[in-house]
Amino acid sequence: xxxxxxxxxxxxxxxxxxxxxxxxxxxxxxxxxxxxxxxxxxxxxxxxxxxxxxxxxxxxxxxxxxxxxxxxxxxxxxxxxxxxxxxxxxxxxxxxxxxxxxxxxxxxxxxxxxxxxxxxxxxxxxxxxxxxxxxxxxxxxxxxxxxxxxxxxxxxxxxxxxxxxxxxxxxxxxxxxxxxxxxxxxxxxxxxxxxxxxxxxxxxxxxxxxxxxxxxxxxxxxxxxxxxxxxxxxxxxxxxxxxxxxxxxxxxxxxxxxxxxxxxxxxxxxxxxxxxxxxxxxxxxxxxxxxxxxxxxxxxxxxxxxxxxxxxxxxxxxxxx
Numbered sequence: 001x002x003x004x005x006x007x008x009x010x011x012x013x014x015x016x017x018x019x020x021x022x023x024x025x026x027x028x029x030x031x032x033x034x035x036x037x038x039x040x041x042x043x044x045x046x047x048x049x050x051x052x053x054x055x056x057x058x059x060x061x062x063x064x065x066x067x068x069x070x071x072x073x074x075x076x077x078x079x080x081x082x083x084x085x086x087x088x089x090x091x092x093x094x095x096x097x098x099x100x101x102x103x104x105x106x107x108x109x110x111x112x113x114x115x116x117x118x119x120x121x122x123x124x125x126x127x128x129x130x131x132x133x134x135x136x137x138x139x140x141x142x143x144x145x146x147x148x149x150x151x152x153x154x155x156x157x158x159x160x161x162x163x164x165x166x167x168x169x170x171x172x173x174x175x176x177x178x179x180x181x182x183x184x185x186x187x188x189x190x191x192x193x194x195x196x197x198x199x200x201x202x203x204x205x206x207x208x209x210x211x212x213x214x215x216x217x218x219x220x221x222x223x224x225x226x227x228x229x230x231x232x233x234x235x236x237x238x239x240x241x242x243x244x245x246x247x248x249x250x251x252x253x254x255x256x257x258x259x260x261x262x263x264x265x266x267x268x269x270x271x272x273x274x275x276x277x278x279x280x281x282x283x284x285x286x287x288x289x290x291x292x293x294x295x296x297x298x299x300x301x302x303x304x305x306x307x308x309x310x311x312x313x314x315x316x317x318x319x320x321x
Contacts, residue, residue, distance in 0.1 A: 209313055
């Protein structure tokens with residue numbers, strides 16, 4: 001230390017510190033937050049075209065309301081990157097019954113220019129183009145794009161007389177996959193209205209935790225089956241055992257949050273000498289043309305509490321976001 005400073009009082013040294021305020025005390029920024037005041041909201045002029053304005057940084061909706069456990073509130077641990085949404089391809093095929101389509105990991109307004117480019121490159125002869133509906137009518141059939149189940153996803157179809165055309169979907173999959181890096185570089189302003197605002201919602205119906213899905217049951221089934229087959233693959237932890245397309249149900253093996261949280265003492269005084277998984281059912285129920293309910297049911301003799309049901313549905317919902 002400089003000899004000239006060695007004998008200065010401690011208060012004087014603090015006052016010389018670069019992070020101190022003029023009065024010699026460290027600046028506690030908590031005071032700034034406590035004294036913050038809300039500004040008057042910005043008002044846009046009346047008569048504007050509302051279709052031209054969207055949130056630059058939208059805040060996602062919360063899935064369900066606040067729920068504190070029986071032991072009081074505990075801040076949830078941060079999710080690892082990619083939790084609930086494992087690595088995926090830019091373009092993925094989906095099929096249920098006689099229907100088929102593509103799921104693209106980009107918003108409809110970004111996919112629309114690519115769809116137009118595909119029609120031009122193949123010389124399909126566009127008869128009608130409606131970006132607001134996401135529909136391209138061609139001499140060979142109809143190309144269309146709409147909001148997918150996941151935020152930022154699109155569903156792309158190629159139909160002829162109302163039936164999917166396999167060769168067209170394969171060609172589209174290759175075309176869009178080759179342009180995955182460029183797909184987000186351009187967007188259609190008119191096609192922005194294709195993006196839906198509704199999202200999955202974990203809520204209670206009649207005291208039971210359920211997931212409300214803003215999609216018809218067939219499309220929900222196809223997406224959920226695809227994601228379960230990819231993520232529920234860990235034996236004795238979470239595993240897809242069977243899927244029943246006729247009843248829109250899945251049989252899974254799952255270790256509930258109650259079981260995972262059992263401490264060693266509880267295990268010692270329990271008939272089970274180790275943590276156990278159990279069989280459960282995920283069931284889809286149609287609530288109309290654009291609404292499906294997802295329920296979790298017990299398919300074993302073990303207990304399945306409301307907290308277990310909520311935690312399982314939260315994990316499954318994470319696969320669909």
